[in-house]
Amino acid sequence: PRPGWQRFWAHAGHEVRRGSVSLQPIAENIWLQHFPLSVLGTQHGRNVTIIRLSSGKVVVHSMAPFTADDVEGIRALGPTEWLVEAMLLHDTYAREGRAVFPGVSFLGPPGFEPVVGFPVSPLSPAPDEWAGELLVFPLEGAPKLEEQVMLHVPSRTLIVADLVFNFDPHEKGWDRFFHRYLAGFKRYPGMSRIFRLFVKDKDRFLQSLRPIIAADFDRLVVGHGTLIETGAKQKLVEALRDAGFAVD
Structure with a gap:
């Protein structure tokens, strides 16, 4: 189990509006759902x-807190074969997701299985069936996070959890102040x-960022907040530089 303060940060004050959430197509064969999520009174959302x-x-x-309608909408796209959580602190809805998609393979970062208490297969290396379509880039140097960044190659879409x-x-108001x-x-x-504080080996972290920045992407899906439709690579480089991780 994680230390109490980590559990508190991951779960504190989360409030969710129940009800189905529409699927938003953002490119061919890729969709986004945005769920409400409040953390310590701030509006984070969850993508x-x-x-x-x-x-x-x-x-x-x-x-996410999927309703029956949400599950039906996802299943209508095709057979659901893999569920993914890409970071250690992203376990808030892992059990709920597994419950509504029984029997589906669950993939996660190193150390995720002991946190959630059910079988989790490695997200990296990626399944062979993803070859050429979905790439996984493990972020190193932050062992309590173990975030794994994903790239949907056909749509040039990068998908992160809490990196940015x-x-x-x-x-x-409070959102801005916090x-x-x-x-x-x-x-x-x-x-x-908080993410910056988790980076314990800056050199390893920078080294693991470089192949991500070198990859071909223009769109960025963040775990919390608004989709970046275009120009995402430069915006990500600037965000990393702001945080003290210059990769260019």
Whole structure:
């Protein structure tokens, strides 16, 4: 089990509006669902990415409080073959997701299985059936996070968990105060102060970032916040530089 403060941060104050969430097509064979999520009174939201491979099989990236209608909508896209959580602190809805997709292979980062208490297969290396379509880039140097970044090659879409967030730059009140002064976001997209503190080996972290930045992507799906439709590579480079991780 994780230390109490980590569990608190991952789960504190999360509030969810029940009800089905529409699937938003963002490119061919890739869809986005945005679920409400409140953390310590701030509006974080939670994004779920659904990818259909050329085989017709479906990958669901990030779990959420799926309703029966949500599950039906995802299953209508094709046979759901893999459920993915790409970071250790992203276990909030892992059990719920597994429960509504029984028998589906669950993939996660190293150390995820002891956290959730059910069988989890490695996300990296990626399944052979993903070859040429979905790539996985493990982030190193932050062993308590073990985030795994994914790239949907056909749509040039990068998918992250908490590497960067992309909230409303015009947010006000508690959201703005918390995100700017406590979480330490300088601009959006941006890396949180908490994520930066988890990076224990800067050189390894930078080395693992470089193949991601070298990859061919233009769109970025963040785990929390708004989709970046275009120009995502430069925005990600700037966010990393802001956080002290210059990769260019």
